[in-house]
Amino acid sequence: MKRLNWPIWLGFLLSIVALLSYPFVFVNWPITRDFPWANFVLFAVALALLFVGVRRAFTPERRRLSKVVGSLLATLGVIVLGFFIFTFFIASRWMPAAKGAPQVGQQAPDFTLNDTNSNPVSLSELRSSTTNGNAARGVLLIFYRGYW
Amino acid sequence: MRSIQKNLNQFNEAGIRPVAISVDSPEESRDFCQKAGYTFTFLSDPKLDAIRRYDLVHAGQGINGHDISRPAEFLLDSSGTVRWRMLTENYWVRARPEQILEAAKALR
Numbered sequence: 001m002k003r004l005n006w007p008i009w010l011g012f013l014l015s016i017v018a019l020l021s022y023p024f025v026f027v028n029w030p031i032t033r034d035f036p037w038a039n040f041v042l043f044a045v046a047l048a049l050l051f052v053g054v055r056r057a058f059t060p061e062r063r064r065l066s067k068v069v070g071s072l073l074a075t076l077g078v079i080v081l082g083f084f085i086f087t088f089f090i091a092s093r094w095m096p097a098a099k100g101a102p103q104v105g106q107q108a109p110d111f112t113l114n115d116t117n118s119n120p121v122s123l124s125e126l127r128s129s130t131t132n133g134n135a136a137r138g139v140l141l142i143f144y145r146g147y148w
Numbered sequence: 149m150r151s152i153q154k155n156l157n158q159f160n161e162a163g164i165r166p167v168a169i170s171v172d173s174p175e176e177s178r179d180f181c182q183k184a185g186y187t188f189t190f191l192s193d194p195k196l197d198a199i200r201r202y203d204l205v206h207a208g209q210g211i212n213g214h215d216i217s218r219p220a221e222f223l224l225d226s227s228g229t230v231r232w233r234m235l236t237e238n239y240w241v242r243a244r245p246e247q248i249l250e251a252a253k254a255l256r
Binding site: 027028030033034036088089092093095096098099100101102103104105106107108109110111113114115116117118121123124126127128129136137138139140141142143144145146147 | 149150152159162163164165167168169170171172174175176177178180181189190192193198199201202203204205206207209216217219221222223224225227228230231232233235237238239240242244248252255
């Protein structure tokens with residue numbers, strides 16, 4: 001009777017791992033970043049464990065507390081999956097459309113900004129700079145959200 | 149950005165200079181580059197000068213509710229003309245280095 005209902009606990013922990021492994025691990029490789037299939041595999045295993053755990057919790061010989069804890073952890077696991085789907089597929093798309101961004105074929109606006117040594121650098125300087133002694137053929141501007 | 153750093157040799161060979169731009173201060177960017185091992189150019193745009201000129205302002209998304217840039221990549225040729233760009237619709241999804249290097253082949 002006092003035997004731990006391990007599938008429910010393991011399933012719950014795995015759902016947390018499935019959530020956190022995206023920003024901390026899988027985001028590092030484009031193949032697991034652009035579509036989070038690795039996280040969905042982990043969530044699938046977590047849900048299977050939670051399902052087994054709930055069934056186990058509701059066998060007659062289990063105490064009421066076991067049923068309550070089992071239901072609670074299973075619900076939390078599903079909420080964690082819902083949160084993951086929400087942040088990956090919905091909240092991440094809340095971005096301005098950038099309709100005024102320079103189009104292909106247009107001239108990119110010039111700017112002068114400070115580099116990490118606080119020295120001003122202009123886009124026109126970057127364009128005419130050299131890489132490894134060769135004249136630059138192009139510049140790749142990567143705008144990112146920053147770490148604030 | 150990690151994948152840009154990993155492929156920096158290929159970008160050098162292709163004559164493409166990667167430049168990262170955000171609202172982070174030069175000091176923040178320097179710390180970030182040191183921790184992450186990034187060796188290409190990072191520029192600081194705290195007043196959103198360039199970010200506004202490229203229409204990339206994402207209002208109120210910073211940690212204290214300040215404005216930041218939405219993610220975007222532009223490949224310019226040496227005359228400053230945009231030759232390829234990616235305005236992702238999902239901020240987890242970014243340009244892959246092989247896409248950019250493929251687009252860079254068209255530059256002369």
